[in-house]
Amino acid sequence: MKSLKEKISESVFLLIALSALSALALITVFIFIEGVPIIAKVGVVNFVFGMKWAPSQGAFGIFPMIIGSVSVTLGAAVLGVPVALCCSIFLAEFAPATLSNLVRPAIQLLAGIPSVVYGFWGLVFIVPAIRNYLGGPGLSILAGSVILAIMILPTVISISEVSLLALPRLYKEGAFALGATHWQTIRSVLMPAAKSGIVAAIILGIGRAIGETMAVIMVLGNAVALPQSILDPARTLTTNIGIEMGYASGEHQEALFATGIVLLIIIMILNAIAQYAARRR
Amino acid sequence: MTQQAKIVIRKLNFYYQKRLVIREFNLEIPANEILAVFGPANSGTTTLLRTLNRLCDLIPGAHLEGEILLDGENIYAPDVSVTELRRRVGMVFDVPTPLPMSIFDNIAYGPRLGSMKTKASVAEVVERALRMAVLWDEVKDRLHTPATRLSGGQQQRLCIARVLALEPEVILLDRPCSGLDPVSTAKIEESLRQLKEHFTIIIAPHNVQQAGRVADRVAFMLMGSMVEHGLTAEVFANPKDKRTSDYITGRFG
Amino acid sequence: MRVSARSTQMIAKIVIWSAALLVIVLLLAIMIYILLKGVPTLNWQFLSEIPRDMGRSGGILSTVVGTLLVTAVAIVVATPLGVGTAFYLTEYTREGRVTRIIRFSAESLAGIPSIVYGLFGFIFFVIYLKLGWSILSGGLTLAVMILPTIIRTSEEAIRTVPSLYREVSFSLGGTKWQTITRAVIPSALPGIAIGIILGIGRCVAETAAVILTAGSALRMPISLFSPARTMAVHFYILAREGISMERAYGTAAILIILILLVNVVANMLVNRFVARGR
Numbered sequence: 001m002k003s004l005k006e007k008i009s010e011s012v013f014l015l016i017a018l019s020a021l022s023a024l025a026l027i028t029v030f031i032f033i034e035g036v037p038i039i040a041k042v043g044v045v046n047f048v049f050g051m052k053w054a055p056s057q058g059a060f061g062i063f064p065m066i067i068g069s070v071s072v073t074l075g076a077a078v079l080g081v082p083v084a085l086c087c088s089i090f091l092a093e094f095a096p097a098t099l100s101n102l103v104r105p106a107i108q109l110l111a112g113i114p115s116v117v118y119g120f121w122g123l124v125f126i127v128p129a130i131r132n133y134l135g136g137p138g139l140s141i142l143a144g145s146v147i148l149a150i151m152i153l154p155t156v157i158s159i160s161e162v163s164l165l166a167l168p169r170l171y172k173e174g175a176f177a178l179g180a181t182h183w184q185t186i187r188s189v190l191m192p193a194a195k196s197g198i199v200a201a202i203i204l205g206i207g208r209a210i211g212e213t214m215a216v217i218m219v220l221g222n223a224v225a226l227p228q229s230i231l232d233p234a235r236t237l238t239t240n241i242g243i244e245m246g247y248a249s250g251e252h253q254e255a256l257f258a259t260g261i262v263l264l265i266i267i268m269i270l271n272a273i274a275q276y277a278a279r280r281r
Numbered sequence: 282m283t284q285q286a287k288i289v290i291r292k293l294n295f296y297y298q299k300r301l302v303i304r305e306f307n308l309e310i311p312a313n314e315i316l317a318v319f320g321p322a323n324s325g326t327t328t329l330l331r332t333l334n335r336l337c338d339l340i341p342g343a344h345l346e347g348e349i350l351l352d353g354e355n356i357y358a359p360d361v362s363v364t365e366l367r368r369r370v371g372m373v374f375d376v377p378t379p380l381p382m383s384i385f386d387n388i389a390y391g392p393r394l395g396s397m398k399t400k401a402s403v404a405e406v407v408e409r410a411l412r413m414a415v416l417w418d419e420v421k422d423r424l425h426t427p428a429t430r431l432s433g434g435q436q437q438r439l440c441i442a443r444v445l446a447l448e449p450e451v452i453l454l455d456r457p458c459s460g461l462d463p464v465s466t467a468k469i470e471e472s473l474r475q476l477k478e479h480f481t482i483i484i485a486p487h488n489v490q491q492a493g494r495v496a497d498r499v500a501f502m503l504m505g506s507m508v509e510h511g512l513t514a515e516v517f518a519n520p521k522d523k524r525t526s527d528y529i530t531g532r533f534g
Numbered sequence: 535m536r537v538s539a540r541s542t543q544m545i546a547k548i549v550i551w552s553a554a555l556l557v558i559v560l561l562l563a564i565m566i567y568i569l570l571k572g573v574p575t576l577n578w579q580f581l582s583e584i585p586r587d588m589g590r591s592g593g594i595l596s597t598v599v600g601t602l603l604v605t606a607v608a609i610v611v612a613t614p615l616g617v618g619t620a621f622y623l624t625e626y627t628r629e630g631r632v633t634r635i636i637r638f639s640a641e642s643l644a645g646i647p648s649i650v651y652g653l654f655g656f657i658f659f660v661i662y663l664k665l666g667w668s669i670l671s672g673g674l675t676l677a678v679m680i681l682p683t684i685i686r687t688s689e690e691a692i693r694t695v696p697s698l699y700r701e702v703s704f705s706l707g708g709t710k711w712q713t714i715t716r717a718v719i720p721s722a723l724p725g726i727a728i729g730i731i732l733g734i735g736r737c738v739a740e741t742a743a744v745i746l747t748a749g750s751a752l753r754m755p756i757s758l759f760s761p762a763r764t765m766a767v768h769f770y771i772l773a774r775e776g777i778s779m780e781r782a783y784g785t786a787a788i789l790i791i792l793i794l795l796v797n798v799v800a801n802m803l804v805n806r807f808v809a810r811g812r
Binding site: 005006009010012013014016017018019020021023024026027030031034082083086087089090091094095103105106107108109110112113114115116117118120121123124125150153157181182183184186187204207210211212213214217218238241242245246256257260263264267268270271275 | 539540542543546547549550551552553554556557558560561563564565567568614615618619621622623625626635636638639640641642643645646647648649650651652653654656657658662678681682685709710711735736738739740741742745746766769770773774782786789790793794796797800801
Binding site: 334336339341364365366367368371372374376378380381382390391393394395440443444447 | 696706
C-alpha cells in the first residue's frame with residue numbers, strides 16, 4: 001500500500017533518528033575503551049579512593065578530585081537552589097506580566113553567557129572578596145560554589161517555574177477558598193504538588209554543576225591535595241581533565257579518560273534519578 | 282437504481298480497535314445528487330464519511346469489513362492508490378481550516394501536489410474553483426493575502442474551493458456550517474445546490490433542518506446502524522421507522 | 535510568640551522579590567562589567583586584524599573566522615539530524631519502545647559535561663578518524679553537543695502544528711512526505727529556527743569541547759582541516775595566561791554581544807511563533 005518512495009523516506013528518517021542513539025553509544029564506547037585499561041591496571045578501589053594524584057609517579061588516585069567536585073557542587077546547590085526556587089515562585093506567582101516578560105529573557109541570557117566569562121568574572125570579583133573578607137587564597141571551593149550557584153540558576157528556575165505553572169488552577173483556588181494566604185498556599189499546596197518537577201530541576205542543576213569545567217578552573221585554585229575547608233583550593237574531576245589534557249600522554253592520558261568514565265557514570269545516575277522524579281507526577 | 286450508483290456501500294462493518302462503530306451498513310448513492318446522512322451525536326456519521334475517502338486509514342487500529350464501491354470498484358482493494366482516491370473524493374471538514382498560506386496557495390495546494398506546475402494552468406484552476414464556490418468576487422483582489430484573514434464563512438467556502446480545485450467526482454462535507462452565521466450557511470447551501478449538477482455530494486448536516494433544506498435524499502443513522510433512507514420528502518413526511526420520526530420531531534437528540 | 539500568617543506572607547514576599555532582584559543584579563553585574571571594560575577595545579581594526587605575537591597585539595580576526603566556521607559545521611550537521619529525528623518521533627511513530635529509546639538517548643546526550651565531549655571529540659574525531667585538531671573535529675563534536683537542543687525544540691515546534699493541517703493535506707491527496715514538507719514544515723519553521731539559533735549560541739560560548747578538538751592555533755584557518763581557535767578559547771587563553779587583558783576584555787565583549795543577539799533573535803521568533811499559533 002505504501003509506495004516505494006514513502007518506504008524509503010520512512011527508513012531514511014529512522015536512520016536519522018537513530019543518530020542520537022549512535023552518538024551516545026559512540027561516546028560511551030570510546031571513552032570506556034580509552035579509560036578502562038588504566039582502571040583495570042590500577043584497580044577500581046585504588047583509582048576511585050586513592051588519595052594521591054601524581055601522574056609522573058604513576059599515582060592515579062582521584063579521591064581528592066571527587067571531594068572537590070562534591071563539595072563545590074553541594075555548595076552550589078546550597079547557595080543556588082533557594083534563590084532559584086524563590087525566583088521561580090516569583091515568576092509563577094508574583095510577577096506581573098510585564099515584569100516576568102523582562103525577567104524570563106534575562107534568565108535565558110544568564111544561561112547563554114560563556115562559562116569562561118563567568119569564571120573570569122569570578123576571578124575578578126569573588127576571589128578577592130573571599131580572600132579579603134574570609135581569608136585564604138581566595139581561589140577556593142567557596143569561590144567555585146558561588147560561581148556555579150549563579151550558573152545553575154537558569155536551569156533550576158526554568159524547570160521549577162514550568163512545574164509550578166503546570167499545576168491545575170484548582171489547587172490554588174481551593175486553598176484560597178479555605179482562607180489561606182498566598183504564601184501559605186504556595187508553601188503548603190503548590191510546592192508539594194510541584195515537588196517532582198522541582199526535584200528534577202534541582203537534580204539537573206546539580207548535574208550541570210558537576211559537569212562544569214572552564215568557570216571552575218579559573219576560580220578553584222587547582223591544588224591537587226585534599227581540601228580541608230571551603231576556603232582551600234581544590235580540583236574537581238572536570239578541572240583535572242581540563243588542565244592536564246593539554247599535555248598528558250600515555251597512561252596519564254588514559255587516566256584522564258578514566259576520570260571521564262567516572263563523570264559519565266555520575267551523570268547517568270543523576271539523569272536517571274531526574275527522569276524518574278519527573279515521571280512520578 | 283436504473284443506472285449504476287456512484288457509490289455503493291455493501292455490508293460495511295467498521296471498527297476502532299475492537300469497538301464496532303458502524304454496523305452492517307448498506308446504501309446506494311446515486312450520482313449528481315445531494316445525500317444527507319444525519320443522526321444524533323456519535324451515530325457514526327463522521328466515521329462513515331471518512332470511510333468514503335479512506336481518511337479513516339490514518340487512525341491506528343481502524344479496520345473494516347465489507348465493500349465500498351466507487352463507480353463499481355472497491356476502494357479498499359489492495360492495489361488502490363489512496364492519494365488518487367482522495368482527489369476523486371474530496372472532503373470539507375467541520376472546522377474551517379485554511380492552511381497558513383495565501384488564499385491562492387490554499388486553493389493551489391491540491392493541484393500542486395500532483396504534477397501541475399505551470400503558473401498559468403494553476404491560476405486558471407484557482408479561479409475556476411473560486412468561482413464555483415461563489416467566493417471569487419469577494420477575494421479576486423487579494424488572492425495573495427493570508428487566508429486566515431477571511432471570515433469564518435469565507436474560510437469555509439475557501440475549503441470548498443480547495444476541494445473543487447482537484448475536480449473531484451464526489452464531495453464529502455462534514456457539518457460544514459457548524460459555527461457559521463445563517464447568512465454564510467445560506468450561501469454555502471446555495472452553492473451546494475449549484476454544485477450537484479457536476480458532483481455527487483454527501484453531507485453530514487449539523488441539524489435536521491439543513492438536511493431538509495438541501496438534500497435530495499437522506500439517510501438516518503443511529504448508533505452506527507442505518508435506520509432508514511430514501512427521498513427527503515418521503516422520509517420526512519412519512520418516516521417508516523418510529524425512531525426516525527422521533528428524531529426529526531425532536532423527541533430525542 | 536506566634537508569627538501571624540500576615541507577617542509570614544510579608545516576609546516571604548520580601549525574600550522572593552529580593553531573590554528575583556538578586557538574579558537581575560547578577561546578570562547586569564556580569565554583563566555591564568564585561569561590556570564596560572571590553573567595548574572600548576572594540577573597533578574595526580580589532581575585528582579585522584589577525585592576532586600577532588601570541589595575541590599580545592593585533593586583532594582577533596582568525597578567532598572570529600574560527601568561531602564562524604566551527605559553528606557553521608556544527609549547525610550544518612546537527613540541523614538535518616535533529617530536525618529529522620524530531621520528525622521521525624512525531625510523524626512516523628507512536629509512543630513506544632523505539633521513541634522512548636531515542637528520547638532517552640537525546641536527554642542523556644544533553645546531560646554529558648562538555649569536557650567529556652572534548653575527550654570524545656579528541657579520541658574519536660582527532661585521533662581515530664584522523665581528522666586532527668581541526669575545524670571539522672571541533673564542529674562535529676559541537677554538532678553532537680547541540681543535537682539534543684535541536685531535537686527538543688523541533689519536536690515541540692512540530693507538535694504545535696494543528697493536526698487538522700495534516701488531515702487537510704491528506705484529504706487533498708497528499709502523501710506523508712508531501713504533507714510533512716508542504717503543510718507541517720512551513721508552520722513549524724519558526725519553532726525549528728529557535729532551536730537552531732539557540733544551538734548557535736551554545737557553539738559560540740563553548741570552550742572545553744572546542745579546545746580539545748579544534749586546537750588553539752592562532753593562524754588563520756585555510757580549510758576545514760586546519761586547526762583553529764575560537765573566540766571563547768582565545769579569551770580563556772588570554773585571560774588565564776595574562777597575555778593581554780585589554781584584548782581579553784574585548785573578546786569577551788564581542789562574545790557577550792553575540793549572545794545578546796542570539797537571545798534577542800530567539801525571543802523575537804518565540805513571540806512571532808506564539809502570535810501565529812494563536
